[in-house]
Amino acid sequence: xxxxxxxxxxxxxxxxxxxxxxxxxxxxxxxxxxxxxxxxxxxxxxxxxxxxxxxxxxxxxxxxxxxxxxxxxxxxxxxxxxxxxxxxxxxxxxxxxxxxxxxxxxxxxxxxxxxxxxxxxxxxxxxxxxxxxxxxxxxxxxxxxxxxxxxxxxxxxxxxxxxxxxxxxxxxxxxxxxxxxxxxxxxxxxxxxxxxxxxxxxxxxxxxxxxxxxxxxxxxxxxxxxxxxxxxxxxxxxxxxxxxxxxxxxxxxxxxxxxxxxxxxxxxxxxxxxxxxxxxxxxxxxxxxxxxxxxx
Amino acid sequence: xxxxxxxxxxxxxxxxxxxxxxxxxxxxxxxxxxxxxxxxxxxxxxxxxxxxxxxxxxxxxxxxxxxxxxxxxxxxxxxxxxxxxxxxxxxxxxxxxxxxxxxxxxxxxxxxxxxxxxxxxxxxxxxxxxxxxxxxxxxxxxxxxxxxxxxxxxxxxxxxxxxxxxxxxxxxxxxxxxxxxxxxxxxxxxxxxxxxxxxxxxxxxxxxxxxxxxxxxxxxxxxxxxxxxxxxxxxxxxxxxxxxxxxxxxxxxxxxxxxxxxxxxxxxxxxxxxxxxxxxxxxxxxxxxxxxxxxxxxxxxxxxxxxxxxxxxxxxxxxxxxxxxxxxxxxxxx
Numbered sequence: 001x002x003x004x005x006x007x008x009x010x011x012x013x014x015x016x017x018x019x020x021x022x023x024x025x026x027x028x029x030x031x032x033x034x035x036x037x038x039x040x041x042x043x044x045x046x047x048x049x050x051x052x053x054x055x056x057x058x059x060x061x062x063x064x065x066x067x068x069x070x071x072x073x074x075x076x077x078x079x080x081x082x083x084x085x086x087x088x089x090x091x092x093x094x095x096x097x098x099x100x101x102x103x104x105x106x107x108x109x110x111x112x113x114x115x116x117x118x119x120x121x122x123x124x125x126x127x128x129x130x131x132x133x134x135x136x137x138x139x140x141x142x143x144x145x146x147x148x149x150x151x152x153x154x155x156x157x158x159x160x161x162x163x164x165x166x167x168x169x170x171x172x173x174x175x176x177x178x179x180x181x182x183x184x185x186x187x188x189x190x191x192x193x194x195x196x197x198x199x200x201x202x203x204x205x206x207x208x209x210x211x212x213x214x215x216x217x218x219x220x221x222x223x224x225x226x227x228x229x230x231x232x233x234x235x236x237x238x239x240x241x242x243x244x245x246x247x248x249x250x251x252x253x254x255x256x257x258x259x260x261x262x263x264x265x266x267x268x269x270x271x272x273x274x275x276x277x278x279x280x281x282x283x284x285x286x287x288x289x290x291x292x293x294x295x296x
Numbered sequence: 297x298x299x300x301x302x303x304x305x306x307x308x309x310x311x312x313x314x315x316x317x318x319x320x321x322x323x324x325x326x327x328x329x330x331x332x333x334x335x336x337x338x339x340x341x342x343x344x345x346x347x348x349x350x351x352x353x354x355x356x357x358x359x360x361x362x363x364x365x366x367x368x369x370x371x372x373x374x375x376x377x378x379x380x381x382x383x384x385x386x387x388x389x390x391x392x393x394x395x396x397x398x399x400x401x402x403x404x405x406x407x408x409x410x411x412x413x414x415x416x417x418x419x420x421x422x423x424x425x426x427x428x429x430x431x432x433x434x435x436x437x438x439x440x441x442x443x444x445x446x447x448x449x450x451x452x453x454x455x456x457x458x459x460x461x462x463x464x465x466x467x468x469x470x471x472x473x474x475x476x477x478x479x480x481x482x483x484x485x486x487x488x489x490x491x492x493x494x495x496x497x498x499x500x501x502x503x504x505x506x507x508x509x510x511x512x513x514x515x516x517x518x519x520x521x522x523x524x525x526x527x528x529x530x531x532x533x534x535x536x537x538x539x540x541x542x543x544x545x546x547x548x549x550x551x552x553x554x555x556x557x558x559x560x561x562x563x564x565x566x567x568x569x570x571x572x573x574x575x576x577x578x579x580x581x582x583x584x585x586x587x588x589x590x591x592x593x594x595x596x597x598x599x600x601x602x603x604x605x606x607x608x609x610x611x612x613x614x615x616x617x618x619x620x621x622x623x624x625x626x627x628x629x630x
Contacts (some may be wrong), residue, residue: 268443
């Protein structure tokens with residue numbers, strides 16, 4: 001008599017996550033595109049065909065290879081001072097991903113800490129914190145970032161600080177709401193009765209159970225940060241020329257809009273593809289991490 | 297309801313004070329002091345500097361200065377431009393209709409296209425139609441609108457020559473500003489072709505500014521509809537034999553609208569942030585371009601006043617949305 005072999009161990013956290021994540025085809029495509037961009041960014045010096053800042057006076061505003069007059073050594077053409085656009089885009093990926101990473105780290109760490117304090121202690125501390133967040137949210141984010149950069153001085157670092165600051169209230173609100181729901185649950189009360197201290201309750205008992213919405217929001221903030229930094233660069237308040245940052249490249253390209261479409265088209269396309277890939281991943285993460293949607 | 301209104305107003309006061317503190321301190325956080333900012337590149341003797349500081353009341357304690365500033369705000373004094381010397385409030389009142397016209401057109405386009413698109417995607421869930429609508433929506437949501445604007449200019453203005461590149465109306469037309477809304481003023485003026493001209497100038501900026509709200513509204517409508525379509529009362533309505541159009545259009549859509557209305561309200565901040573970029577690209581003479589220009593001209597008095605006024609507009613709109621929401625959904629009030 002043969003018995004069916006049944007695997008009764010529950011799936012590991014990751015394989016369960018991957019099961020739900022991979023059901024969303026868009027998310028998998030997004031992840032793949034994101035990984036390609038990441039690899040290009042990391043290995044930029046090896047991948048880029050040219051130095052991003054070398055100006056070749058022989059080939060000003062050279063069209064891309066597939067249009068008339070193109071040249072195989074400059075696949076996506078050159079800009080107004082003869083720099084290779086492809087190489088600048090590849091190096092630009094470094095800036096955009098770096099901006100996203102720094103902004104998300106800054107706003108998540110500060111936002112989660114503040115939100116945790118507000119949601120855990122409630123009362124006057126909570127009211128005070130939430131009023132401050134209301135004040136930040138009363139300004140259009142880009143305007144506040146623009147003004148902050150005007151105060152701090154234009155540049156990539158200041159742009160990142162400004163964008164982190166305007167992004168942070170979302171994390172505060174989200175953490176606070178999640179903490180408030182979790183705090184009254186039995187396992188928290190149980191652990192409190194067992195003698196767990198405040199810090200232990202906050203960081204080890206409650207916080208891990210609030211992570212799902214935060215991870216999703218962090219993905220969205222990552223792409224929003226890339227967009228905002230590019231917008232500031234476009235307005236001339238972000239990374240300064242000749243940095244090959246995508247938004248800054250677009251700002252430099254604006255005057256050639258009627259003569260050389262490729263100088264304008266490719267940097268924006270790079271921004272769109274990167275942001276789209278991250279947002280696709282974000283949708284997949286939400287499907288995989290949100291238990292409410294899982295069973296629907 | 298009255299209690300609800302007063303509750304909301306009470307929350308608004310500390311926010312207003314906080315916003316005014318930010319606007320007040322902004323100019324003092326800049327390197328140098330306001331007098332040095334005003335003098336610009338010119339050299340000023342220390343005596344003259346002290347005199348001006350005294351004259352402007354800048355040598356008094358900070359809290360007294362802030363109190364004066366706040367009193368000024370409440371009396372409608374938002375400062376004057378360092379460059380043009382005109383009161384900031386006057387400029388704002390002159391330029392705001394342009395931004396309002398653009399934003400209203402954008403939100404109307406976004407709502408008129410976004411809600412049907414979201415409903416359609418929800419009803420046809422899982423089909424290629426749903427996937428294409430949501431795909432397009434996600435692209436729109438991820439769009440760097442400053443680039444999108446440039447692309448549209450390259451194609452429609454440069455290649456096809458259909459639309460103008462910048463401004464609000466052709467220079468051929470001149471008529472008095474009655475409402476400040478170019479579309480309405482051009483109609484009132486009765487000049488042949490003026491309305492059409494205003495419309496061609498408005499169309500590209502509207503598309504650009506509507507892109508992100510449209511995508512957000514379509515996504516939100518779809519998920520709200522999906523939630524509602526699974527409810528018992530929808531099944532009951534279907535079981536009663538009501539037409540699918542009636543079930544979706546009346547029973548489901550009405551209940552799905554509550555979160556969508558909130559989303560539309562939240563787009564005001566998005567619109568104003570988007571107006572900064574859109575107006576810069578299309579040289580649209582509204583408050584977004586005005587703020588960017590002032591930042592570049594280092595006209596910090598305008599930036600300060602503009603910041604305060606824009607925040608006030610957003611706070612008022614948010615309050616109105618909140619109240620509307622409380623009115624639509626009585627559960628919120630308690």
